[in-house]
């Protein structure tokens with residue numbers, strides 16, 4: 001990649017990841033782009049945690065910080081890609097695996113969109129470090145204090161209510177704070193601990209100058225900030241709400257499955273757990289064994305949140321201020337509209353979407369067909385469920401007294417959209433063995 005400083009154009013030859021620096025609750029993640037021996041860009045991302053790390057065992061703290069530095073590096077690396085990476089301070093074998101897997105899978109969509117398969121073969125120059133000392137692994141203990149990540153959408157709300165209902169001591173966590181997140185915490189009546197993440201503004205300058213841009217595995221970053229927050233505040237378990245559907249990809253390309261949601265997948269959850277040191281909080285996804293449609297069915301019961309949640313990602317842009325409305329014109333809005341419809345009275349659903357009926361909007365048809373897996377259409381690069389879930393939703397709507405006569409369902413394009421009893425059962429089934437939940441949380445997930 002050619003980088004531009006003033007009028008100068010420089011060929012970047014290496015992207016370097018430095019050791020993170022921590023001072024109390026402030027973490028600085030430092031990166032550099034180099035042209036030969038020369039540093040042409042220096043970048044620093046700052047994460048302000050909602051509590052200090054001063055009292056945390058440095059053997060645990062430092063290893064988690066190093067994983068965060070690796071995960072967050074991809075936001076900047078992508079602007080110079082394809083280019084080799086370097087970690088001048090060295091990497092342990094576990095850290096190398098974490099970085100390489102995250103780059104290959106987490107930047108899959110970026111590589112596809114930018115037609116840059118070279119990203120899959122990114123070389124990482126780093127001396128091998130011995131595994132550092134860590135506390136002795138503690139015997140398995142039941143989770144007690146849970147830090148639940150909140151994204152402002154339906155999934156985390158289902159988790160909050162599930163673990164609270166089971167009697168756990170629960171705190172809430174977010175990276176940055178947007179109105180749907182703070183309102184969710186207010187409805188829950190549970191303390192929200194927000195970390196603040198500030199990207200280096202140089203990235204925006206590079207983007208404006210035409211640097212390669214695209215999706216990054218943001219859940220990997222959020223997960224590690226959550227683990228650090230749990231360490232700072234004394235929570236033993238970090239709970240995400242990544243569902244079964246997120247393990248499925250969008251498209252096969254260059255011998256790989258490209259999955260927009262890879263850092264929400266079971267594969268990533270396994271990788272992160274294998275990379276965290278002994279003594280770190282347990283990291284789990286409570287909703288791993290259930291589908292989006294099953295989550296939507298449960299969320300329909302949580303009516304107190306219906307006026308505050310937002311799944312539409314357009315509400316979460318870093319540079320466009322805070323928005324709370326649903327755009328009613330993106331894959332996420334279409335998906336949530338379709339999946340909540342079978343479980344809500346018609347008026348209640350329309351109220352969530354500002355009175356708009358997305359089935360009646362002709363411009364949304366192709367988008368709905370994408371979700372349903374229509375021939376030749378790509379599953380959107382968004383956090384949406386699988387086509388079989390969407391087909392089951394349509395089948396349920398055909399039986400719903402308030403929806404069954406809707407002209408949308410009579411469209412010729414939907415004539416073939418049905419679901420057998422076995423398909424329906426499969427979509428709502430608990431995925432036995434396809435999760436990493438300890439027994440006490442598995443019981444909670446079964447009740448979702």
Ligand SMILES: CC(=O)N[C@H]1[C@@H](OP(=O)(O)OP(=O)(O)OC[C@H]2O[C@@H](n3ccc(=O)[nH]c3=O)[C@H](O)[C@@H]2O)O[C@H](CO)[C@@H](O)[C@@H]1O[C@H](C)C(=O)N[C@@H](C)C(=O)N[C@@H](CCC(=O)O)C(=O)O
Nearest residue numbers: 075214215216217218219261263313316317318319382383
């Ligand atoms: C809100 C959103 O969807 N953002 C994606 C969008 O970025 P956009 O330029 O429209 O707005 P910003 O989010 O404000 O970002 C400004 C630029 O900053 C860079 N950037 C941002 C965050 C980050 O962690 N690293 C970054 O490098 C990036 O250059 C932006 O241009 O399009 C971008 C390009 O495709 C996406 O990268 C933005 O996605 C954010 C990282 C984001 O937070 N997205 C989540 C809403 C999201 O997609 N979550 C996934 C979870 C799956 C996963 O972990 O992969 C989901 O809901 O499926």
Ligand SMILES: Nc1ncnc2c1ncn2[C@@H]1O[C@H](COP(=O)(O)OP(=O)(O)OP(=O)(O)O)[C@@H](O)[C@H]1O
Nearest residue numbers: 149150151152153154155156174175240241242311
């Ligand atoms: N800003 C954030 N801070 C902390 N956790 C987040 C943030 N954004 C998303 N998450 C978490 O990441 C996981 C995946 O996010 P996702 O958007 O799928 O969930 P959601 O917002 O709860 O629900 P929905 O699918 O309706 O958007 C969830 O556990 C969510 O809580």
